[in-house]
Amino acid sequence: MKKYSVIALLAALVLSINTYAQVKNIVLVHGAFADGSGWHKVYTLLKAKGYNVSVVGNPNTGFADDVAATKRVLDRQNGPVLLVGHSYGGGIITEAGNAANVAGLVYIAAFSPEQGESMGQLLQSYPSDPLSGVLPPVDGYAWYDKARFHQGFCADLSKEEAEFLADSQVPLAVAAFQYTFQDIAWKTKPSWHIISQDDHSLPVSLQRFMGKRSGGKVYELKGSHLVFISHAKDVAEIIDQAAKSITQ
Known part of the structure; x- marks a missing residue:
């Protein structure tokens, strides 16, 4: 009996570990000049893959x-989470990603600051x-200037999409770019980084x-700053691969 009790205990422990390792929750965080609706395409693709997807x-x-x-x-999530951030949202997940239930981070054309840095400082170190x-x-x-929104923010989207996004934009409190980071989630959690090669808003x-400095896996897509909309299928595939690699 004692032998079987030990085996049962070990089996329960292994099951518990495997269950925790299966990342089925995806949380998406938008960036500046935007709201959660921009994630609609990625959300739909990930839901079709069986993920529980939430948009902040x-x-x-x-x-x-x-x-x-x-x-x-x-x-609100039940189980481990893959936390995804676009642009300014990358700064947000760098801080919020320290939560115990966050198993990994995906940065999409995003800031991933280091300790002692601010996002404003990072921007100022590169030519505008x-x-x-x-x-x-x-x-x-x-x-964001509506006259430049299409060309500077989302040149690979249609004129109609760009106009809607420009007219529905959410302004950003500039004080957010002065925040100095201390606890860096990507130092303790695995990370993936999608580079948008035709970005005119966040220097490529x-x-x-x-x-590169994060040590995470880096992908490059030929897209604008809103690459997660123009290349939603590719972005969803990378997020899916990231979630599955945490399982492994």
């Missing part, structure tokens, strides 16, 4: 607010792109630098 509606009203919004969604349309802040919030060379 971070308000872009301040870094602490946006991290808190992400943590509230993480708290003449096609970028980020406007000077007004009352502490920055908007900066994306490559951040992806």
Whole structure:
């Protein structure tokens, strides 16, 4: 009896470990000048693959607010989570990704800051792109110039899509880019980085630098800053591979 009890205990332990390892929860975090609706294509593709997918509606009203919004969604998950962030959302997941139930991080044309850095500092260390349309802040919030939105933000989307996104954009509290990072989730969690090769909003060379220094797996797609919309199928496949590799 004692022998069988030990075997049963070990079997239960192995089952528990394997169950935890199976990442079936995906949480998607949008970036600046956007809301959660941009994830619709990726969301649909991941749902079809059997994942439980949640989209964070971070308000872009301040870094602490946006991290808190992400943590509230993480708290609703049952089991381990693959946390995905686009652009400014990469900064958010770098902080929120320290949550115990986050098993891995996916950065899409995103910031992945190091300890002691701010996102503003990272941007200032690279030449500004003449096609970028980020406007000077007004009352502490920055908007993206609608006249440059299509060419600078999402040139590989249709004119109609670009117009809708420009007209529905959410301004960003510029104070978020002054936040100095301390606890870096990608140092303790596996990470994947998708570089958008035709990006005019977040310097491609900066994306490559951040992806390389993280030690994570790096992919490159020929797309605009909104590569997760224009290449939704490719992005969903990479997210799927990331989730499955954590299982292994």
